[in-house]
Amino acid sequence: MKIKPLITEFASLSIKEIKRYSRHVLLPEIGLENQKRISNSKILVIGAGGLGSPILLYLAASGVKELGICDFDVVDETNLQRQILFNNQSIGKDKAQEAKEKINELNPNVKVTVFNEMITSKNAEKIVKDFDLVIDGSDNFATRYLLNDVCVFLDKPYIWASIYRFDGQLSVFWKKHGPCYRCLHPEPPPTNMVQTCASGGVLASMCATIASLQVTQALQLITGVGDVLIGQVLSYSALDANFRKVKVDKDPDCVICGKNPSITSLIDYEQFCGPVKPRKDPGIKAIELKQMLDKRNKNELDFLLVDIREVPEKNLVEIEGSVFINRDDIFANDGISLIPKDKQVVLYCRSGNRSTEVMNYLKHNGFLEVTHLEGGIISWVQEVETHKASY
Numbered sequence: 001m002k003i004k005p006l007i008t009e010f011a012s013l014s015i016k017e018i019k020r021y022s023r024h025v026l027l028p029e030i031g032l033e034n035q036k037r038i039s040n041s042k043i044l045v046i047g048a049g050g051l052g053s054p055i056l057l058y059l060a061a062s063g064v065k066e067l068g069i070c071d072f073d074v075v076d077e078t079n080l081q082r083q084i085l086f087n088n089q090s091i092g093k094d095k096a097q098e099a100k101e102k103i104n105e106l107n108p109n110v111k112v113t114v115f116n117e118m119i120t121s122k123n124a125e126k127i128v129k130d131f132d133l134v135i136d137g138s139d140n141f142a143t144r145y146l147l148n149d150v151c152v153f154l155d156k157p158y159i160w161a162s163i164y165r166f167d168g169q170l171s172v173f174w175k176k177h178g179p180c181y182r183c184l185h186p187e188p189p190p191t192n193m194v195q196t197c198a199s200g201g202v203l204a205s206m207c208a209t210i211a212s213l214q215v216t217q218a219l220q221l222i223t224g225v226g227d228v229l230i231g232q233v234l235s236y237s238a239l240d241a242n243f244r245k246v247k248v249d250k251d252p253d254c255v256i257c258g259k260n261p262s263i264t265s266l267i268d269y270e271q272f273c274g275p276v277k278p279r280k281d282p283g284i285k286a287i288e289l290k291q292m293l294d295k296r297n298k299n300e301l302d303f304l305l306v307d308i309r310e311v312p313e314k315n316l317v318e319i320e321g322s323v324f325i326n327r328d329d330i331f332a333n334d335g336i337s338l339i340p341k342d343k344q345v346v347l348y349c350r351s352g353n354r355s356t357e358v359m360n361y362l363k364h365n366g367f368l369e370v371t372h373l374e375g376g377i378i379s380w381v382q383e384v385e386t387h388k389a390s391y
């Protein structure tokens with residue numbers, strides 16, 4: 001999507017600064033005018049970790065006016081594998097403060113504001129309000145929903161990303177131009193199923209790939225150059241060097257950016273992402289699945305139908321044309337690697353509960369074209385294969 005430049009006022013640059021940023025100025029699309037926009041921009045980066053490190057370094061090198069760094073953690077040895085702001089001498093020091101020093105070594109023109117605290121519903125508006133846009137380098141769902149919501153309320157672009165192992169994804173959410181994070185993920189994933197880089201690992205250079213894409217989006221928003229990822233999620237798989245874009249629509253029923261929002265102020269995000277929460281993830285009806293299978297039989301449609309139940313359930317009754325990948329194998333073993341990211345996937349279980357859970361989990365892991373059979377195989381035998389209705 002093309003948008004007008006976010007920054008409308010220009011910084012005045014000295015001859016020395018123009019020389020410093022000359023490789024930007026030389027780009028016809030950027031030029032001196034857009035460098036002056038960049039040099040007048042104020043960007044908040046949440047998290048100075050695997051994503052935050054390259055984000056902050058590239059923004060500082062690009063010559064932004066001000067960087068906000070929000071991080072309450074200290075550097076530990078395991079961070080050094082990817083958090084390139086830090087070195088051996090940084091171990092045990094506050095990340096945000098240490099990041100500030102490194103940024104000013106790189107570019108003393110950049111004003112750095114340190115928020116050595118956790119961003120919460122209590123302080124979020126105060127932290128975010130003076131910045132032009134927010135870039136998310138955090139690694140947890142409570143922070144993502146909080147940042148989304150505060151950016152909706154304050155009308156700021158929110159550049160989101162998530163990374164895990166060899167995969168990453170990102171998008172730009174901005175209510176007035178497109179969907180928000182809640183339109184993409186109405187519900188957080190099941191808490192006991194959340195995988196983090198701390199438990200599952202992450203490839204160092206992949207962090208830089210995604211962070212660099214986030215910075216590019218920020219520079220494009222600031223200058224209005226090119227098309228930004230509003231209404232699209234870009235996913236990247238390092239193992240096969242594959243980039244994919246998937247369209248995301250604004251949800252008219254979104255609880256925060258829809259027509260009748262039920263969330264009108266910041267909520268308790270720890271609780272929202274906690275273990276007890278309502279589920280609402282509609283899937284497809286049995287009749288629709290029947291039509292899809294008929295089309296697939298005629299080679300008019302390609303999708304994968306996955307039975308996620310247990311073996312004894314499968315032996316009792318199954319939908320013809322489905323493959324069997326057990327739910328626990330998807331969560332705990334390598335079952336997830338058997339599910340394709342580049343085609344539509346329909347999951348089913350007995351009644352629709354387990355398939356909702358697995359769908360939610362897969363969506364948060366970059367499987368954006370996954371849906372499930374509402375009411376499970378019970379509704380299938382009631383509505384389609386009625387002769388099997390004894391199941």
Ligand SMILES: [Zn+2]
Nearest residue numbers: 180183254257
């Ligand atoms: Zn929304």
